[in-house]
Amino acid sequence: MDIVTVGGVKNPYDCIIGSGVSSLLPEKIASLTSAKKVLLITDDNVDLLYGEKVKNLIEEGGFLCHKFVFPHGEEHKNLTTVSEILEFAAENELSRSDLIVALGGGIVGDVAGFCASCFLRGIDYIQLPTTFLSAIDSSVGGKTGVNLNQGKNLAGAFYQPKAVICDTDFLSTLSPDIFMDGTAEAIKYGVIFDRELFDKFKTDFKADISSIIKRCISLKAQIVKKDEFDKGERQLLNFGHTIGHAIEKCSDFKISHGKAVAIGMVMAARGGAKMGLVKTDFSEEIASVNALNRLPISADFSAEVLLDAMLKDKKRSSDGITLVIPEEIGNCKLFKISTGSLYEFIKSAI
């Protein structure tokens, strides 16, 4: 078992990583919170696999557990789901000292964390990530939220969990396609911070999965410590995301988050080099690592359509968008692209 502590936030917390560590949940609830009731939130797929097992675990720990299950998929990461969960929490009389447990991928974690941030003005929550993507990225760092009709993650809050319990056994039931989404985010960490990590994705890395999760979480923890509220360095983690979010939106969410990020990374690297912002074009190297991992490298949307979606991104300011571009593999920089140059950037990136 490995532990990475996320510090520099109001209440530092541990991310516990390893096989079978979900059995620690009851003792963590008892030691970290004063909860009597737990609202376990999950999606229908995860519920079938692990819902009852985790509910029983919580009840065996002496807590009353109510389970809320919503349909899987990005289209349910919205305010309707949030509203249903908040009403369910109120009907079941959760108090301010009670707890939410998020059991699932990034969607469950983002929705459940957001509900925790606003139910009774904030109750504790614990993340139990079940996808590779949520294990290495979304369960850590306290970004919670849902999509609005206008775009991704437009309603949300920074709200840190009390703990992240990352049981690697959960990953055994992931389909290759969903596992792949996490691979895209892990490649992202390599491009931004760590050439050695990036090079692992040129090989069969699965035997090394726990150490990769630990490395990605450690990198994220360092960034969150310096910039919890995404005002500076944390924006580096958006590598591939600003274009990726536009791709997700344009595909009506048929292209998953991870795959959209995979394409977004290639496009950001290519556009940055073609626009002369960086000396070397790493898009081919990133594309070849994507391809080795069966991730896509391009999408069929015009520059006009992507521009329109990008201009609705929450990371846009009045005078442009900040994009993350690799100067080398393992070292990315933030570049402000003016609204006027954005079309040219996207056109050169396609």
Ligand SMILES: NC(=O)c1ccc[n+]([C@@H]2O[C@H](COP(=O)([O-])OP(=O)(O)OC[C@H]3O[C@@H](n4cnc5c(N)ncnc54)[C@H](O)[C@@H]3O)[C@@H](O)[C@H]2O)c1
């Ligand atoms: N908060 C953040 O910092 C952050 C960071 C990155 C991504 N995200 C968000 O995360 C979301 C994507 O997360 P995701 O890729 O985990 O997708 P997801 O939550 O939709 O999960 C993918 C699919 O896998 C299923 N699933 C989950 N665990 C499983 C398991 N163990 N076995 C079998 N099936 C399982 C789910 O039911 C779902 O159908 C996006 O909405 C994205 O915006 C958030």
